[in-house]
Every structure is written in C-alpha cells, then in structure tokens.
Amino acid sequence: MPKTYRLQLGSLVRHLPVMTLPNGVTIASFVLLGDAELTHWAAEQLLKKLNHLDFDYFVTVESKGIPLAQEITWLSGRKRYFVLRKGVKDYMVSPLTAPVTAITTSADQQLVLDGTDAAKLKGKSVVIVDDVISSGGSLQAAxxxxxxxxxxxxxxxxxxxxxxxxxxxxxxxxxxLPLF
Known part of the structure; x- marks a missing residue:
C-alpha cells in the first residue's frame, strides 16, 4: 500500500500520496483539480483572510490554481480573473514572459501573460492566488x-x-505541507 500523508484543513481530511520527484525531493502530492468541496472551502477561507482588502483582480498560475481563482473570484463578487500560462499560445498578442523554476517540474518552464491581459492589468492592484507555494519560483516569476x-x-x-x-x-x- 502506498504511503500517504494525512492533511486536515478545517473539517476536511485528504490522504495525499507521498511521492519522490525525479529531482529527489519527496512530497505529499496535493492536487486541487477536481476537488470541488475543498476548492470551495479554501476560497471561502482565503477570502476571509483578505479582510476586505481593496484590489482589482485575482491572478493565478496555470494550472492547479485555476479552480481556486475561479471560485474565489466568484465568491468575492468579481467577474474576472487572470491566468498566467505556462507557454505562449498562438492567439496571444505581444505576450510577456518570465522563466520559472518549480520543484514539481524538472523541465525549464516559462510563465506567460498575454499582452491583451497585460493591458487590462496596467495600473491595477492584484492578489496572486495559488494552490501550493513551495520554493517560491512560480510566485517570483508571476x-x-x-x-x-x-x-x-x-x-x-x-x-x-x-x-x-x-x-x-x-x-x-x-x-x-512537509517536504520529506
């Protein structure tokens, strides 16, 4: 039976598989994608932590932060959030890019902001929202x-x-979450 890590957030309990990544780091694999109950609960709790902070938009990093950004945006009464993609897409206009290093991905990556979205964000205040922050590489690139x-x-x-x-x-x- 594979080893798991018991994670409790509020009354919610999840048993996360413990796995060793190719870089040798062992983690408890937390995947928010598909977990509507935890996503909703987390969005409610994180929104409370903002304590009525005045800002314009939420911004997240593709891909596991997307459902959280969707839910927290909706709960906050906002109608729009922005996603920093992990690659340039053909539809993008004058994309901005930044290199990123994350512990869960062994290949070199980049974060990309479509120039159209960058124009909408100019002069705006934003809150970055994500599922897990570990090394901080994605956050720094964002x-x-x-x-x-x-x-x-x-x-x-x-x-x-x-x-x-x-x-x-x-x-x-x-x-x-611990690193093992």
Missing amino acids: EKLLQQADAQVVNRLAVLAEGDAQKRQDIMTLGT
Missing part, C-alpha cells in the same frame, strides 16, 4: 510578469505552504 505589466501585487494567497515557504511572512495560507 510577480516579475505582473511588474512588467505595471500591475501592483498587494497580497499573495495559497491553500498550502510547503517546506521552507512555511516561514514566509509575505503569503497567507490555510495550512502547511
């Missing part, structure tokens, strides 16, 4: 892209902080 777009990051939210990210004071989270 902030670089948003800075290029002349948007101001006013807060950072994640369901979980993993490893050393637990010590960060610049993100709001609902729980932690």
Whole structure:
C-alpha cells in the first residue's frame, strides 16, 4: 500500500500520496483539480483572510490554481480573473514572459501573460492566488510578469505552504505541507 500523508484543513481530511520527484525531493502530492468541496472551502477561507482588502483582480498560475481563482473570484463578487500560462499560445498578442523554476517540474518552464491581459492589468492592484507555494519560483516569476505589466501585487494567497515557504511572512495560507 502506498504511503500517504494525512492533511486536515478545517473539517476536511485528504490522504495525499507521498511521492519522490525525479529531482529527489519527496512530497505529499496535493492536487486541487477536481476537488470541488475543498476548492470551495479554501476560497471561502482565503477570502476571509483578505479582510476586505481593496484590489482589482485575482491572478493565478496555470494550472492547479485555476479552480481556486475561479471560485474565489466568484465568491468575492468579481467577474474576472487572470491566468498566467505556462507557454505562449498562438492567439496571444505581444505576450510577456518570465522563466520559472518549480520543484514539481524538472523541465525549464516559462510563465506567460498575454499582452491583451497585460493591458487590462496596467495600473491595477492584484492578489496572486495559488494552490501550493513551495520554493517560491512560480510566485517570483508571476510577480516579475505582473511588474512588467505595471500591475501592483498587494497580497499573495495559497491553500498550502510547503517546506521552507512555511516561514514566509509575505503569503497567507490555510495550512502547511512537509517536504520529506
């Protein structure tokens, strides 16, 4: 039987598979995609942490943060959020790019902001929302892209902080995950 890690967030319990990545790091694999109950609960709780902060948009990183951004946007009464993609798409106009290194992906990646979206974000205040922050590589690349777009990051939210990210004071989270 595969080893699992018991994660409890509020009254919700999930048993996450423990797996070793090709880079040798062992994690409890948290996948928010498809878990509507946890996504809704997390969005409600994270929205409370913002404590009526004034901002314009939520921004997330493709792909596991998307359902969370969708739900928190809807619950906050906003009608739009933005997704930083992991590759340039043919439909994009003058995309902005930033390299990213994440512990869960061994290949080089980039984050991409469509130039059309960048124009909408210019001069706006944003909150970055994601599922897990670990090394902070995706968050750093997201902030670089948003800075290029002349948007101001006013807060950072994640369901979980993993490893050393637990010590960060610049993100709001609902729980932690160990690195094994």
